[in-house]
Amino acid sequence: MSEHVHVRINQGLGVTENGELLEHSSCRCGATWTKTYRVREEDSE
Numbered sequence: 303m304s305e306h307v308h309v310r311i312n313q314g315l316g317v318t319e320n321g322e323l324l325e326h327s328s329c330r331c332g333a334t335w336t337k338t339y340r341v342r343e344e345d346s347e
């Protein structure tokens with residue numbers, strides 16, 4: 303098997319039930335990743 307370097311292609315954003323930002327990405331080989339970001343409310347008045 304030859305080495306394969308994954309290329310993460312952004313598949314879009316979503317929001318989880320917890321209100322976190324969800325980022326989907328995938329490679330042409332079929333590998334997928336999901337990454338969540340905590341959205342903090344620092345500027346609440």
Ligand SMILES: [Zn+2]
Pocket residue numbers: 306307308309329330331332333
């Ligand atoms: Zn790949």
